[in-house]
Amino acid sequence: MTIKKVCENYRISPDTLRYYERIGAIPPVNRTENGIRDYTEQDIGWVENALCMRNAGVPVEMIAEYVKLCRQGDETFSARRDLLKEARSQILKQIEKYQTELERLEYKISRYEAAVETGKLVWDEPDCQSNATEL
């Protein structure tokens, strides 16, 4: 499968794909005789893996590390597990952060909904931090 096709399937640019390969976030891709990349199912599996991890906010460097471990064989199972656990804990922290922020945001939005109605913006607590935005 050509790079073009893969890019279309996953809505990414060829540059990104080549970039991932260059830095090791995916292993070297199969080539035709004249050096053109020809992605096998397995190559595509690696691409998906990289995209998944990126989606999860995992830094490319960490993905490269994971790929490297994978290619080192069965001795690295526990290292890979640890790496993934590390990634998980980071995502969890991030989700938590976002959820806290989401609540604040909901509150603010509700105040603004009211303000649009009444023409007056008011907060429940007099000088609540994020509410100090009203002057």
Place this chain on the structure above:
Amino acid sequence: MTIKKVCENYRISPDTLRYYERIGAIPPVNRTENGIRDYTEQDIGWVENALCMRNAGVPVEMIAEYVKLCRQGDETFSARRDLLKEARSQILKQIEKYQTELERLEYKISRYEAAVETGKLVWDEPDCQSNATEL
């Protein structure tokens, strides 16, 4: 309150604080006669607002836009509400993405836990070497 104090309270650098001010993510801060920043409660409210929004992944530019609207007065209530709603929808999307990814990660980790025990890494689905997934 000095910049130092504010930085300690929020664990950020003075550079960041000055940067936020420069780009308008917080309004111009009060100064003493000799030009030293002297954060009032209100200034700190703005700082907290900026940090909250950044924590939520809102780009600094969007924060600056929000601040600008706030300073323009009561005519901008609905614009501010819309901006916050936009921010909210982005956070929601992000959380969703992360949660999807989290599931995959959990699955992988469980496979690796097993692999560390048994010495054999196996996936439920045959060609899941990198946990292929649709996008």
Place this chain on the structure above:
DNA sequence: CCTTGACATGGAGTCGGCTCCAACCTGTAT
């Protein structure tokens, strides 16, 4: 044959979000 177009490469450029720095000012302590 020559052009076209899809690919290759290495390296430079971009962008967001800081972070660092040199050069300068000022109030307090030794």
Place this chain on the structure above:
DNA sequence: ATACAGGTTGGAGCCGACTCCATGTCAAGG
């Protein structure tokens, strides 16, 4: 009075993650 601690500024630099570009190769079509 001199050193020091803590501010100020504008501008440069850095980092991660792409993204763009000049130049080159090759295969197929007119």
